[in-house]
Amino acid sequence: MNPTPPKIGLPRPARPKDPSDDVTGTASAQTSDTTSISPPAPRRNTPLPTTHPVPAAGDRVQQYRLQDLLGQGVSCYVFRAWDEANETPVAMKIVNWGNVYDRDAALKQMRAEAAALARVNHTRVVRFIDFGFDPRWPYLVLEYVDGRPLGELVRSGGTLPLGWTLYLMGQVIEGLEAVWRAGIVHRDIKPDNILVSTNGVAKLIDFGLAKSDILKLLEGAATPELAGTAAYISPEQARDAGNVDLRADVYSLGVTFYELLTGKLPFEGRNRMQMILQHLTAVPTPPREVNPEVSPLVSDLCLWMLGKKPEDRPQNGRELRQAFAKAVETATL
Numbered sequence: 001m002n003p004t005p006p007k008i009g010l011p012r013p014a015r016p017k018d019p020s021d022d023v024t025g026t027a028s029a030q031t032s033d034t035t036s037i038s039p040p041a042p043r044r045n046t047p048l049p050t051t052h053p054v055p056a057a058g059d060r061v062q063q064y065r066l067q068d069l070l071g072q073g074v075s076c077y078v079f080r081a082w083d084e085a086n087e088t089p090v091a092m093k094i095v096n097w098g099n100v101y102d103r104d105a106a107l108k109q110m111r112a113e114a115a116a117l118a119r120v121n122h123t124r125v126v127r128f129i130d131f132g133f134d135p136r137w138p139y140l141v142l143e144y145v146d147g148r149p150l151g152e153l154v155r156s157g158g159t160l161p162l163g164w165t166l167y168l169m170g171q172v173i174e175g176l177e178a179v180w181r182a183g184i185v186h187r188d189i190k191p192d193n194i195l196v197s198t199n200g201v202a203k204l205i206d207f208g209l210a211k212s213d214i215l216k217l218l219e220g221a222a223t224p225e226l227a228g229t230a231a232y233i234s235p236e237q238a239r240d241a242g243n244v245d246l247r248a249d250v251y252s253l254g255v256t257f258y259e260l261l262t263g264k265l266p267f268e269g270r271n272r273m274q275m276i277l278q279h280l281t282a283v284p285t286p287p288r289e290v291n292p293e294v295s296p297l298v299s300d301l302c303l304w305m306l307g308k309k310p311e312d313r314p315q316n317g318r319e320l321r322q323a324f325a326k327a328v329e330t331a332t333l
């Protein structure tokens, strides 16, 4: 064990008793980190365009001036933009019509992402700012995070120092607890959907697959049959993506944790089906056997998170947080 890891200083501010530390993640009461913002409605009076306009740096989209392309996913562009009304930088997620098969479904999907984000107000989750419709594209405006996806950090440098892994994991657990308290299951937890700012703050992003159990906010948003990323997907989500609870996020975070601790995925496969088969049946090598620096408690927690059945994992945010805090104490011995 590294005797002098960077200061872990897990930020766990005192907070009120969690009303929704339950299995389903459904919350009946608002807490300090959920908002009462009503779900955003698209400001659209005109039909969806039938052409493929492509956004570019310098374009103006309502009050936002696009600056640089930050990322490009399957169905979206993400730009850094300048909010001219408020004179602040923002991140704008804009639909990439070129990759969209069903335009109405894409609009619903983005609206669902906005609705999920608008319900969570927590420093470890990217802040929702706006959702709207420019005649060319629906768009989502988010807090701009000056940083890099954790996935990029992992790919560029193998394993992170253990202290950093634990520091970042502590932050992600806090963010996920806030998401679960808002009655939302993220369903796409993986290093690429965790942004790490230049000052070491982790923020959850990409609620494009998020599902809400509380309100029917996300009704109408299609659940792709095989929603989720194969390397990180829980066995139950692989079987039925529409029918999962927060414990599916616990599993995906377990895969992420494993990768950070060992520099390897718990299950490798040449294709999606092979990977999924392993999630369903294969037993992972304990992280401690791959990286002897990992303490027994940390290794055991990671394996617990990777339980095949939802009931074999930490059952809620509180249980996960407490087990993590205990494991972190031993990691510094």
Ligand SMILES: Nc1ncnc2c1ncn2[C@@H]1O[C@H](COP(=O)(O)OP(=O)(O)OP(=O)(O)O)[C@@H](O)[C@H]1O
Pocket (backbone or CB within 6 Å): 070, 071, 072, 073, 074, 075, 076, 078, 091, 093, 126, 142, 143, 144, 145, 146, 147, 148, 149, 192, 193, 195, 205, 206, 207, 208
């Ligand atoms: N708020 C933000 N601040 C800075 N960069 C961001 C922000 N949101 C997203 N990005 C960048 O854009 C990339 C893609 O964002 P995101 O994960 O939300 O969409 P996606 O995975 O491309 O979407 P989809 O799953 O719909 O294809 C991120 O990896 C990150 O580099």
Ligand SMILES: [Mg+2]
Pocket (backbone or CB within 6 Å): 073, 192, 193, 206
């Ligand atoms: Mg993403």
